[in-house]
């Protein structure tokens with residue numbers, strides 16, 4: 001075995017990005033350990049519905065997917081990263097097919113085309129109708145189990161170990177009882193997003209921003225946390241459940257209490273306008289009807305089509321005692337996707353030697369100020385693979401290079417507690433989520449953001465040293481929240497998913513076009 005073949009790689013997280021990075025690093029000869037805080041399958045990835053975007057049809061064009069992604073990012077994407085995403089995407093989708101992901105097909109064997117908002121071509125592939133994430137997660141986990149990669153479930157990343165200016169491993173809390181340290185030549189953070197910051201979210205309980213918080217504490221560059229995508233349509237009955245954009249893509253419409261179709265008030269594309277535009281239109285309609293949810297009317301699509309095309313949503317709707325083939329269903333916006341994260345180069349390298357980040361935890365530059373629908377699974381597949389391969393090469397050279405990516409990105413530092421802030425209500429996760437929803441959610445103002453800053457600073461000052469996994473998650477959420485709010489305060493204009501009602505200049509063009 002060569003020297004680099006012995007490189008020990010620790011991958012944290014078992015969604016599409018972590019699993020892909022682990023498999024590619026192992027294929028290159030690295031000795032990989034993958035840890036995850038719950039069971040392997042419990043990741044955002046499993047819940048993805050709409051599908052994965054990619055140029056796989058002959059009459060689609062790479063340039064069009066690049067343009068759609070750049071327009072969605074409202075001018076803040078890194079075009080080099082977008083080109084990598086779009087150009088390497090079809091190859092990574094083909095790898096998923098080889099792994100056994102059964103994307104839906106037409107009777108002639110061709111892939112079924114799916115259209116989502118702001119795509120100029122129906123290039124979204126789906127599996128099991130609306131169960132794409134589950135199909136991808138299942139195939140990757142099955143491959144991982146055959147691979148011989150060491151897996152530790154219920155192992156929570158507490159912190160990175162940094163020695164001599166370089167990451168040399170991680171401290172874990174295993175089974176929520178004992179602490180363990182794992183040494184590694186390279187650590188890959190694939191810990192997903194932070195939807196649990198908000199009281200309404202599509203994200204599962206694991207999405208608490210742990211990797212981003214650990215990277216911040218270790219001194220890695222983190223950027224763009226103020227860019228949070230809110231999904232417009234989440235079931236407003238029972239536990240939050242996403243009703244895919246594809247339902248509106250198939251023709252469902254939004255109506256208020258009076259039955260009026262309001263989405264065209266804001267944008268000529270109506271229900272298929274950019275997510276942030278539709279989400280704000282819904283929020284305003286809800287305000288006008290005392291907070292009651294608006295309704296999504298899919299009745300024109302018919303019971304058979306709804307059950308066949310959207311089996312997972314159909315089941316969730318019916319479990320809540322609703323019949324969407326006969327009556328409009330109540331929906332509300334919810335936090336969905338974090339565009340910002342740990343700053344990386346095109347191979348997942350962060351600004352800390354030995355540390356890599358992939359997937360939703362990373363800020364590759366692909367999404368800019370707003371993510372194009374169905375580009376995030378693709379990002380996990382493309383950049384997960386690149387990071388896995390880069391680690392192998394970096395290990396071979398023993399160089400562990402650091403990209404010069406951090407300098408151009410403005411760092412936002414949260415303010416310390418203001419005098420008098422000690423009088424805030426006691427901290428609880430629910431209080432934090434409500435604070436972020438109200439003050440740093442869909443519509444932001446400097447006044448609300450300043451007030452949130454003071455409360456967060458006081459809570460952080462009052463926090464006892466975290467010990468249990470839940471307390472560690474709370475501390476991580478508080479840290480990420482403070483940086484998110486600082487970023488939102490620093491960005492005085494509205495752009496992409498970041499909307500300032502008190503903006504000094506009008507909404508930038510790209511934000512409306514995505």
Ligand SMILES: Cc1cc2nc3c(=O)[nH]c(=O)nc-3n(C[C@H](O)[C@H](O)[C@H](O)COP(=O)(O)OP(=O)(O)OC[C@H]3O[C@@H](n4cnc5c(N)ncnc54)[C@H](O)[C@@H]3O)c2cc1C
Pocket residue numbers: 012013014015016017018035036037038040042043044045046047048049050051052053132133155156157158190191192193202203204206207208210211242336337358359360361373374375376377378380
């Ligand atoms: C309901 C829903 C629908 C979606 N639909 C789509 C879609 O149709 N198309 C699309 O492209 N995207 C979609 N997305 C977004 C997409 O699913 C995610 O962005 C993507 O799956 C993220 O993958 P990831 O590998 O980066 O992270 P995740 O899949 O979130 O995985 C993160 C992993 O890290 C682990 N972890 C977290 N913290 C720690 C810690 N401290 N220690 C150890 N392990 C930790 C978690 O347990 C998990 O295994 C959807 C998201 C949701 C929630």
